[in-house]
Amino acid sequence: MKIWVKFVAKDLTEGLTNGDYEVAEGATVLDVIRTCENVCGVTLPPDRYKDFQYILNDKAAQGYTPVPDGARLYVLHAVLGG
Amino acid sequence: MNGYAGKMLFVNLTDKTCEVRELTEDLAKNFVGGPSLGAKILYDEMPANTDAFAPESMLGIIGGPTNGTGPLMGGRYTVVSKSPVTGGWNDANSGGNFGPKLRKSGFDAVFFKGISETPVYLFIDNGEVSFRDATHLWGKTTIETENAIYVELGDPKVGIALIGPAGERLSNMAAIMNDTHRAAGRGGAGAVMGSKRLKALVCRGDLKIEVRGKDEVVALNKETMEWEKGPVAEVVKVFSAWGTGSLYEDSTISADAGIKNWGGAPGDLTEKAKEILSSQAMDKMYKKKKFACNACPVGCGAIYEIKDGPWKLEDTGRPEYETSGNFGSMLLNDDPESVNYCNFLCNEYGFDTISFGATVAWAMECYNTGLFTLEEMGGIDLKWGDRDAIVAMSEAICRASTEMGKILGGASRAAARHYNRGFDFLVDASGIEIPQHDSRRSPGLARTYQYDPTPGRHVKGGLGFLAHGNEPPEQKYSFKDTGKRDVDAVIDLEITNCAGFCQLSDFGLPPGIKVRYLNALTDFDYSDEDAVNLGLRLFTMRHAFNLREGMRRRDFKISDRIVGKPPLKAGPLENVTIDHEQLGDNFYSEIGWDLQTALPPREFLEKVGGLDFVIDDLYGA
Numbered sequence: 001m002k003i004w005v006k007f008v009a010k011d012l013t014e015g016l017t018n019g020d021y022e023v024a025e026g027a028t029v030l031d032v033i034r035t036c037e038n039v040c041g042v043t044l045p046p047d048r049y050k051d052f053q054y055i056l057n058d059k060a061a062q063g064y065t066p067v068p069d070g071a072r073l074y075v076l077h078a079v080l081g082g
Numbered sequence: 083m084n085g086y087a088g089k090m091l092f093v094n095l096t097d098k099t100c101e102v103r104e105l106t107e108d109l110a111k112n113f114v115g116g117p118s119l120g121a122k123i124l125y126d127e128m129p130a131n132t133d134a135f136a137p138e139s140m141l142g143i144i145g146g147p148t149n150g151t152g153p154l155m156g157g158r159y160t161v162v163s164k165s166p167v168t169g170g171w172n173d174a175n176s177g178g179n180f181g182p183k184l185r186k187s188g189f190d191a192v193f194f195k196g197i198s199e200t201p202v203y204l205f206i207d208n209g210e211v212s213f214r215d216a217t218h219l220w221g222k223t224t225i226e227t228e229n230a231i232y233v234e235l236g237d238p239k240v241g242i243a244l245i246g247p248a249g250e251r252l253s254n255m256a257a258i259m260n261d262t263h264r265a266a267g268r269g270g271a272g273a274v275m276g277s278k279r280l281k282a283l284v285c286r287g288d289l290k291i292e293v294r295g296k297d298e299v300v301a302l303n304k305e306t307m308e309w310e311k312g313p314v315a316e317v318v319k320v321f322s323a324w325g326t327g328s329l330y331e332d333s334t335i336s337a338d339a340g341i342k343n344w345g346g347a348p349g350d351l352t353e354k355a356k357e358i359l360s361s362q363a364m365d366k367m368y369k370k371k372k373f374a375c376n377a378c379p380v381g382c383g384a385i386y387e388i389k390d391g392p393w394k395l396e397d398t399g400r401p402e403y404e405t406s407g408n409f410g411s412m413l414l415n416d417d418p419e420s421v422n423y424c425n426f427l428c429n430e431y432g433f434d435t436i437s438f439g440a441t442v443a444w445a446m447e448c449y450n451t452g453l454f455t456l457e458e459m460g461g462i463d464l465k466w467g468d469r470d471a472i473v474a475m476s477e478a479i480c481r482a483s484t485e486m487g488k489i490l491g492g493a494s495r496a497a498a499r500h501y502n503r504g505f506d507f508l509v510d511a512s513g514i515e516i517p518q519h520d521s522r523r524s525p526g527l528a529r530t531y532q533y534d535p536t537p538g539r540h541v542k543g544g545l546g547f548l549a550h551g552n553e554p555p556e557q558k559y560s561f562k563d564t565g566k567r568d569v570d571a572v573i574d575l576e577i578t579n580c581a582g583f584c585q586l587s588d589f590g591l592p593p594g595i596k597v598r599y600l601n602a603l604t605d606f607d608y609s610d611e612d613a614v615n616l617g618l619r620l621f622t623m624r625h626a627f628n629l630r631e632g633m634r635r636r637d638f639k640i641s642d643r644i645v646g647k648p649p650l651k652a653g654p655l656e657n658v659t660i661d662h663e664q665l666g667d668n669f670y671s672e673i674g675w676d677l678q679t680a681l682p683p684r685e686f687l688e689k690v691g692g693l694d695f696v697i698d699d700l701y702g703a
Binding site: 006008009010011012051053055058059060062074076077078079080 | 316317319320323329331332335336347348349353362548552554555652653654656
């Protein structure tokens, strides 16, 4: 299924590009991020994920939230919140 | 006395007299500087229930011990007065370079009372005070006035705190400006200055303020620099590169920012609208150079130049996040050049961009729901998102060139009262428009907005909007167990503001270092326990001014919309309602004050210390 992803936290996600990504059914938010890493050839440090907050289809989401087909996912700065 | 110039100047503008008084060790130790030193002086010197614009009303311009003495991020000064908006206590602070220049001119604080017969400015030159005619400056913009004073004094490096036409017209949104585009904006202190026909306070001097431990200050600065390169390096990098405007895109997506006068959701904004007003995007188009306040390693400011289009600007301050929110998402405006121009207008005329943009948003909602006719709008078709109409209305307010412009110049609540309509669309706390952080996303802000002695501020103590807003919903919307964290944050921020530190020191300084800086600067040796009582005393002092005015808990109001009554029907904050009174109860329970009245009990005041005069007034000697 296809997910639209936007990396708003660009300074923390350098090399990851906005756009549509193909992911498996039942993928979580973190699965989507990992897919983006694979496609773009970028590997974020494992503890980097805590620096993000996620907005999924206009709702705040946790990393493990399943992503529906055609969803819109924003990756924002959580690090600004400390 | 180490850490201080040691003198305060009291100016009577009616008879043009001045009195120099010692800043005593007791005053400095108990109230530090800035807002709470100001509250103590106004409590003592200004009669209760004085009208904000009466001759007896006082205006204070006050530094803090970090101004000009070396601590990093310690460059902010404070203005204090009774607020013409809330009828209660008002303090607001500003960065730039004015605070250190004030103190190097010989005074920690200057207090004004009386009303000058004709416009004047006060010039302090290395402790020598003179009144200067400002008749020729009255009506001039802030930049015109600054330039005229530089020429008159033959010195472009003097520090100037001044008002523009907004203050002269006694606008509730009038700021006191410095360094061209820095503003002590909120609460209407600029109007109090205007009521006194005081155009500017000008300072020059090279007084060296002695500190107890110069080497200690240097060592603490090294520690701060290590901190900024270490655990908070990413955050510092973001703010250093893009300033507060770096938050814009995040905030319009997460709904931290106000959208459509707080009645909208991120879905009301296009993708372009969310991105293009961020500093990250605007810097690529307009950035000319960086700007940093005195002694700040972060340097969150920038100067823009707009070379093309209808609103060309040669040198203008990069809009702060608050400004971009209030002229952007609040109005569904996605045009960066109109936002920059409105920011420039506010700086030129001396308006607070938060209340100004929010007032335009209020008028916009009124007009788009049919409460105002096109004729009443002065022919300005103020449709949501219409950049030309937004600029036209902003010009009308700044220049008071239409009837609607004149009325909106008094800010949103005064306009609603004038027209007797649009009350449901007001979003404020005790009459002050809400800044660009939504308390439906960060519930603790509702307590700060409603119950801080200066309501409606995001720069006052409390749970805040960054870490708190990112908490899981089940935690932040439980409205439980917030009291201790809330009070602890208040204690910390009171010390921040009174010392003269910037609020970005929340992340820019290592935890616990502020009191160590104070101990290196002064002779006071605050212990950890002292620091807790100090923070509580500073907060209580500001609150005591309101109590003396007869204000009690019931007098502190917050608009229904910003606490989700009724809740939004779309977006990340859908169906969220904030139990703001429970948050208030949690705070007052933790601090030990009366839940019904917000009166601090005698035992609390005795424990905190230094507030015997408040005990006498509340409970008798």
